[in-house]
Amino acid sequence: MSNERMLMKGNEALAEAAVRAGCKCYFGYPITPQTEIAAYMSKRMPRCGGVFLQAESEIAAINMVYGAAATGVRAMTSSSSPGISLKSEGISYAAGCDLPCVIVNVQRGGPGLGGIQPAQSDYYLATKAGGHGDFSVIVYAPSSVQEMADFAVKAFDMADKYRMPVMILSDGLLGQMMEPVVFPEIKNNEPEKDWACTGHNNQRRHNVVNSLYLKPEELEQSNIERFKKYDTIKQELPEAETYLTEDAEIIVTGYGAAARIARSAVNAARAEGIKAGLIRPITLWPFPEKAYADTVDTAKAYLCTELSMGQMIDDVRLATSCRRPVRFFGRTGGVIPTPAEILAQIKLIKEELK
Numbered sequence: 001m002s003n004e005r006m007l008m009k010g011n012e013a014l015a016e017a018a019v020r021a022g023c024k025c026y027f028g029y030p031i032t033p034q035t036e037i038a039a040y041m042s043k044r045m046p047r048c049g050g051v052f053l054q055a056e057s058e059i060a061a062i063n064m065v066y067g068a069a070a071t072g073v074r075a076m077t078s079s080s081s082p083g084i085s086l087k088s089e090g091i092s093y094a095a096g097c098d099l100p101c102v103i104v105n106v107q108r109g110g111p112g113l114g115g116i117q118p119a120q121s122d123y124y125l126a127t128k129a130g131g132h133g134d135f136s137v138i139v140y141a142p143s144s145v146q147e148m149a150d151f152a153v154k155a156f157d158m159a160d161k162y163r164m165p166v167m168i169l170s171d172g173l174l175g176q177m178m179e180p181v182v183f184p185e186i187k188n189n190e191p192e193k194d195w196a197c198t199g200h201n202n203q204r205r206h207n208v209v210n211s212l213y214l215k216p217e218e219l220e221q222s223n224i225e226r227f228k229k230y231d232t233i234k235q236e237l238p239e240a241e242t243y244l245t246e247d248a249e250i251i252v253t254g255y256g257a258a259a260r261i262a263r264s265a266v267n268a269a270r271a272e273g274i275k276a277g278l279i280r281p282i283t284l285w286p287f288p289e290k291a292y293a294d295t296v297d298t299a300k301a302y303l304c305t306e307l308s309m310g311q312m313i314d315d316v317r318l319a320t321s322c323r324r325p326v327r328f329f330g331r332t333g334g335v336i337p338t339p340a341e342i343l344a345q346i347k348l349i350k351e352e353l354k
Contacts, residue, residue, distance in 0.1 A: 005182050010148040011036035011175040014104065014168070017149035018076055019044050020186050021156045023102070025051045025075040027064035029083060032116040033172035034106035037078040058083040062090030062103070069099040070209040072196030074156050078104035080172075081122050082113065091165055092131030096211030098195075098226070100159035102152070103137070104168045106175040107307075109334035117334025118172035120258060123311035126169045127285045134223045136230055138166040138237065139284040141255040145179035157189045162233055169284060171307065173257040173336065233286055240288035241280040244270065245295050248277025250349050252342065253292075253316055254305040255281045258330075262305050265342035276346055284312075292319035299324055301349050305342055306330040 008016070015037045018026075026045055028038040038054065045052035051068075055061035061077045068075035079087060084105045094101055107122045109115040126139045138158055140151040148170060155166040197207050213219035241259075244266060245251060254262045259280040269276035279295070281288050292302075301324055304313045310328040317326050329345040331337045 003182050003184055005180040007178055008145060008181050009036055009176060009178050010142075010145045010170065011106065012040045013145050013181045014148040014152045014170070015040040015044065017152035017183060018102070018156070019048055019050065020183060021153040022074045022188065022190060023050065023076050023156065024073040025065070025068040027053050027055050027061040027068070027075070027077050029055050029058050029061050029079065031080045031083045033108055033118070033175050034078050034080045034104065036175070037104060037106070058086035059090065062087035062094075065101050066090055066094050066097070066099060069094065069101040070097070070197050072193035072198060074100075074102075074160075074190070076102040076104065078106065080106050080108045081110050081119070084122065084125065088125070088131040091137065092133050092135060093211050094165050095131065095135035095137060096133065097209045098163045099165065099209065100156075100163050101165050102155045102159055102168065103165060104170065107169065107171040109332070115334045116172065118257060118307060118336065119332065119334055120171055120256060120307035121309070121311065121332060122169065123284065123306070123308065126167050127287070127315075130167070135226065136285055137164065138162070138233065138286075139169050140166065141169050141282060141284050142174060143256050143259050143280060145174065145177065146181050148174060149181050149183060153186060158237070160189070160191055162229060163195075164229075169256065171257050237283055238286045238288035238290065239282040240291035241278075241282060242291055242295075243278040243280070245277035245279060245299075247275055247298065248295070249275040249298075249300045249353070250303060250346055251277045251279055251295055251299045251301075252303045252305060252346065253279040253281070253312075255284060255312065258305050258307050258337070261337055261339055262342055264339035265346060268339060268343045269346045274346060274350055281312075287315045287319065289319040292316060293321070296320045296323050300353050302326045303342070303345055303349060304328045305337065305345075307336065308332050
């Protein structure tokens with residue numbers, strides 16, 4: 001593997017990175033705008049000794065991931081918003097069994113069938129309600145084709161490290177756009193999986209992967225132990241990019257594709273003498289609260305921008321302890337906001353602060 005730059009679609013870059021990261025089983029089902037992932041894996045996986053299977057449904061695909069992950073192999077599925085809804089039960093089962101796996105969501109407009117254009121309206125689904133029961137999944141939000149590749153590798157590593165599902169929350173814009181990407185040498189970071197169901201030949205204890213507890217006290221203790229792990233993750237994993245925040249009076253915040261647009265608006269605001277900055281969450285769960293807390297003493301207001309009706313805004317308000325006003329501007333249904341539109345909102349906030 002070389003460090004040669006390659007021009008690739010975001011979906012294809014993610015798929016290639018997953019293969020290089022050691023993904024051995026991919027199970028999926030076609031849906032726009034993520035079908036390129038499945039198409040790429042259908043060609044690539046057999047060549048590297050892996051398994052590709054187009055399941056009969058999204059529900060079948062996530063349960064196949066469950067089965068493969070239970071044997072200790074690196075397994076992945078991908079879909080778009082309606083398909084991820086169908087996978088939510090299986091994601092909960094995987095979380096309940098502490099199974100490492102990777103789920104990719106290339107978001108499209110909704111609710112319902114909605115449209116096939118880019119959106120970010122699955123933030124709640126990813127960070128708050130990925131399925132039934134008390135659980136969370138780690139959520140990474142790439143903002144470039146390079147990060148689509150980088151986060152695929154990181155997702156498998158973190159899934160194995162913490163023994164839990166990891167979601168990559170992309171969108172149709174990042175999945176379909178083409179940019180240069182570099183695939184560096186990848187070290188094998190897979191830990192020993194002594195919990196996996198691999199056959200034991202009476203040489204070790206009989207492993208069982210199951211999320212069913214008939215005794216309430218045992219289920220309660222299982223949840224308590226899992227949330228202790230979540231507390232550790234909240235200390236170790238939050239990640240965010242900050243840009244021009246040191247003296248910023250107005251901080252724009254957004255993730256993924258929206259953050260790219262917001263960055264251009266921040267640069268335009270600076271060119272007009274407005275002290276604007278940007279916070280881009282990279283992990284949506286755990287949410288990078290410290291990045292916001294570190295700016296709340298100097299910032300006067302925040303502007304949350306998303307390709308939705310405003311799903312991240314509550315987390316921003318909590319991260320700033322509601323000490324500063326948090327405004328929202330977004331477009332939804334597949335409409336992409338422009339830097340000029342976000343700049344206009346920055347200017348309105350500037351006028352309000354006078």
